[in-house]
Amino acid sequence: MNAYKRRRNQAPDWQSYYKNGVPQEVIVIEDSASPRLSPALPAYPSHPIQRCFAPAAPPSMSSPSMNAPLLQPYPFQNHLPSDSRSSRPLSNASSHLSHPYNPWLDYNAALPHPYTTAAPQPPPAPSSAFLVSSSNAIPSYPHPPYVPLSNMPLRPPAQHQAPSAPQLLRPPVSAVHSPAPPSVNQPFPVSPSQPVLPRISLNSSNASYPKMQLPPVQHHHKENQYDLPASYPSFFPSHVSPHQNNGQILPANPVNQKPKEQVNYSSIPNSASTAQAAIPLSPTLAVWLPMTQTNFQPPPTYTYQPSNVTNDSMVVPDPPPPAKPPQPKKRKRNTNSTKKVNCVNVPLVADKLNLNSSVYDDDDGHYKVIPNTNFAERYTVIRLLGHGTFGKVIQCYDQVQGRHVAIKVTRAIPKYREASLIELRVLQTISQNDPTNENKCIELKDYFDYRKHICIVTDLFGWSVFDFLKNNNYIPFSLFHIQSLAHQLFKSVAFLHEIGLVHTDLKPENVLLVSNASKNVRLPYRNYSQKILNNTEIRLIDFGSATFEDEYHSSVVSTRHYRAPEIILGVGWSYPCDIWSLGCIIVELFTGQALFQTHEDNEHLAMMEKVIGPFSYDSISRGSRSTQKFFRTNGSIKYPMSNTPKKSIAYVESLQSLDQLFSSTTSSGITLLLDLLRKIFVYDPAKRITAKEALWHPFFSNALPPNF
Numbered sequence: 022m023n024a025y026k027r028r029r030n031q032a033p034d035w036q037s038y039y040k041n042g043v044p045q046e047v048i049v050i051e052d053s054a055s056p057r058l059s060p061a062l063p064a065y066p067s068h069p070i071q072r073c074f075a076p077a078a079p080p081s082m083s084s085p086s087m088n089a090p091l092l093q094p095y096p097f098q099n100h101l102p103s104d105s106r107s108s109r110p111l112s113n114a115s116s117h118l119s120h121p122y123n124p125w126l127d128y129n130a131a132l133p134h135p136y137t138t139a140a141p142q143p144p145p146a147p148s149s150a151f152l153v154s155s156s157n158a159i160p161s162y163p164h165p166p167y168v169p170l171s172n173m174p175l176r177p178p179a180q181h182q183a184p185s186a187p188q189l190l191r192p193p194v195s196a197v198h199s200p201a202p203p204s205v206n207q208p209f210p211v212s213p214s215q216p217v218l219p220r221i222s223l224n225s226s227n228a229s230y231p232k233m234q235l236p237p238v239q240h241h242h243k244e245n246q247y248d249l250p251a252s253y254p255s256f257f258p259s260h261v262s263p264h265q266n267n268g269q270i271l272p273a274n275p276v277n278q279k280p281k282e283q284v285n286y287s288s289i290p291n292s293a294s295t296a297q298a299a300i301p302l303s304p305t306l307a308v309w310l311p312m313t314q315t316n317f318q319p320p321p322t323y324t325y326q327p328s329n330v331t332n333d334s335m336v337v338p339d340p341p342p343p344a345k346p347p348q349p350k351k352r353k354r355n356t357n358s359t360k361k362v363n364c365v366n367v368p369l370v371a372d373k374l375n376l377n378s379s380v381y382d383d384d385d386g387h388y389k390v391i392p393n394t395n396f397a398e399r400y401t402v403i404r405l406l407g408h409g410t411f412g413k414v415i416q417c418y419d420q421v422q423g424r425h426v427a428i429k430v431t432r433a434i435p436k437y438r439e440a441s442l443i444e445l446r447v448l449q450t451i452s453q454n455d456p457t458n459e460n461k462c463i464e465l466k467d468y469f470d471y472r473k474h475i476c477i478v479t480d481l482f483g484w485s486v487f488d489f490l491k492n493n494n495y496i497p498f499s500l501f502h503i504q505s506l507a508h509q510l511f512k513s514v515a516f517l518h519e520i521g522l523v524h525t526d527l528k529p530e531n532v533l534l535v536s537n538a539s540k541n542v543r544l545p546y547r548n549y550s551q552k553i554l555n556n557t558e559i560r561l562i563d564f565g566s567a568t569f570e571d572e573y574h575s576s577v578v579s580t581r582h583y584r585a586p587e588i589i590l591g592v593g594w595s596y597p598c599d600i601w602s603l604g605c606i607i608v609e610l611f612t613g614q615a616l617f618q619t620h621e622d623n624e625h626l627a628m629m630e631k632v633i634g635p636f637s638y639d640s641i642s643r644g645s646r647s648t649q650k651f652f653r654t655n656g657s658i659k660y661p662m663s664n665t666p667k668k669s670i671a672y673v674e675s676l677q678s679l680d681q682l683f684s685s686t687t688s689s690g691i692t693l694l695l696d697l698l699r700k701i702f703v704y705d706p707a708k709r710i711t712a713k714e715a716l717w718h719p720f721f722s723n724a725l726p727p728n729f
């Protein structure tokens with residue numbers, strides 16, 4: 022049914038849309054003015070570093086006000102797009118440095134934020150005691166962005182400060198509000214308050230180091246040991262003796278190596294003011310750094326791999342990059358602390374008119390939506406917002422609270438009533454685990470049973486992301502907006518997974534814009550205008566099929582286009598199926614078109630092979646009975662078959678690979694997005710990136726500027 026709701030045939034000209042890079046100039050033809058820099062601000066394009074990161078634009082398109090760089094320099098060498106790396110003007114940027122040029126040492130200080138008036142500041146002169154690494158041996162993802170040591174705040178720890186609760190830093194991207202120009206005081210996108218991992222090579226043992234502070238450790242109930250909070254760096258060394266030795270290099274004693282849990286942390290004071298972390302430089306050398314929780318947050322999965330260097334007196338080289346990126350460990354989610362609602366009592370609202378159901382219900386058990394009628398003795402029906410398999414969603418005016426709400430009125434049929442009880446249970450679980458709604462899932466406001474319809478009351482929001490696309494002639498979202506939307510989606514899904522829930526029906530229809538207000542703009546070289554969203558804040562909806570991981574799983578879930586291969590193959594599904602759906606949504610935001618437009622299993626698998634690559638033998642179980650109907654004995658997909666329509670074969674043949682889809686520009690933002698998608702579209706669900714890991718992907722590291 023969902024498939025037929027869609028009209029995806031009007032393919033927009035999205036390939037040419039991105040062909041010349043993301044356009045630099047927009048012409049606003051109605052509504053509010055586009056964000057413009059104040060005339061007092063420095064001419065950003067003239068800055069040497071900016072020049073090398075801004076994409077080449079046709080001269081006629083250059084506009085001082087909108088010519089902000091597309092991307093900040095990206096500090097992960099392994100992922101650094103070659104165009105950015107090679108075009109960096111080393112001579113300009115490094116002229117003030119007295120040591121070998123390091124591209125990451127100075128960019129924070131030297132590159133002004135496009136919206137700040139601050140003139141570029143040269144970085145502080147490097148201390149003779151240390152060198153910020155200039156080698157290529159920067160480990161690859163997953164890893165927090167490097168911020169040069171010289172830019173860390175020198176913040177002495179406050180004495181006798183009460184230990185504060187560990188505060189998790191989030192990656193910098195959240196909802197983007199595009200019409201208002203950012204304040205002139207807005208901090209630089211990559212600031213010292215973002216995740217920091219100092220990277221140091223030492224040539225002196227008397228270095229003094231910037232102060233940082235870790236979240237407080239907790240005293241272990243026995244043996245005078247300390248438990249590390251979950252937010253502690255996972256590389257906290259097990260191979261050095263943790264003596265309090267502020268700013269000194271300690272020779273580690275490999276003989277005393279203990280597993281992490283058994284390390285005696287008794288010498289670490291249970292105080293945020295003086296807590297320190299050892300940065301391992303080799304198995305035998307470490308440096309102790311007092312750390313602040315505001316400037317340090319490691320990624321959840323990073324594990325330090327010590328090298329085999331044993332010479333204590335040598336200048337310690339950077340640890341070699343791991344041979345392959347560390348494989349994300351599939352950790353069992355801690356659902357112990359999850360408050361799971363077990364049963365829901367739905368209050369009954371009596372029908373005072375006591376009418377026959379045929380008056381207010383249609384033959385399918387759907388409630389008839391008649392504007393300006395009374396509903397459940399409290400609401401006035403305004404209009405139909407949407408309808409689906411489960412029921413109708415109606416905009417109503419709440420006479421008690423004096424505001425408009427959305428009410429999902431489930432069909433008056435037992436199986437849908439039961440389904441809505443599950444949805445209510447899920448919504449209550451979400452509310453209990455996220456009372457302040459940080460994770461942007463739809464909030465349950467009220468619920469009741471009226472005329473045999475279970476009704477779920479929520480806040481009223483704008484169009485779904487799909488409706489916005491549709492109303493915008495399927496013109497893709499800008500990368501700037503995709504980054505924001507994708508980040509919010511991963512955040513919501515990471516939360517759901519954390520509390521043991523699999524959404525199972527992620528699709529653009531189930532992502533609501535808080536407001537669909539937009540402005541019409543005309544792009545250069547286009548004779549049509551397009552809508553640009555004012556605010557990308559979203560809410561995740563439709564928990565009607567959400568499933569607790571430890572409870573019964575239906576064999577087939579998800580709307581077809583967004584269905585993961587493990588569901589099709591019937592080999593069991595769990596959290597990773599949501600990640601696959603998110604991948605499909607992100608591609609759809611980028612192209613305007615659903616990625617897998619199909620209604621048949623084998624055709625769907627063939628499409629996946631065309632877009633992502635062949636199923637490998639170890640990628641997904643082929644031995645199981647359920648998969649036999651999809652694969653021939655030689656391992657190829659049973660597609661095409663003798664009865665496969667020629668149209669289908671031609672369509673599958675015409676599909677572009679993921680690389681081809683994203684090859685229309687060489688923008689480094691798009692390169693990073695492609696890298697994220699490659700980690701999402703992994704056939705083996707156990708090897709697929711998790712939502713939590715995705716939040717640390719470099720695509721989200723730097724907020725993209727609002728170029729459309």
Ligand SMILES: Nc1ncnc2c1ncn2[C@@H]1O[C@H](COP(=O)(O)OP(=O)(O)OP(=O)(O)O)[C@@H](O)[C@H]1O
Pocket residue numbers: 023406407408409410411412413414427429479480481482483484485526530531533562563564565
């Ligand atoms: N709070 C809301 N504010 C505005 N519109 C809403 C709201 N909730 C739902 N809608 C609209 O109603 C549509 C259907 O909602 P929902 O997906 O919850 O119903 P459903 O019956 O489960 O649908 P489906 O069968 O497609 O899964 C949404 O796509 C959206 O357009």
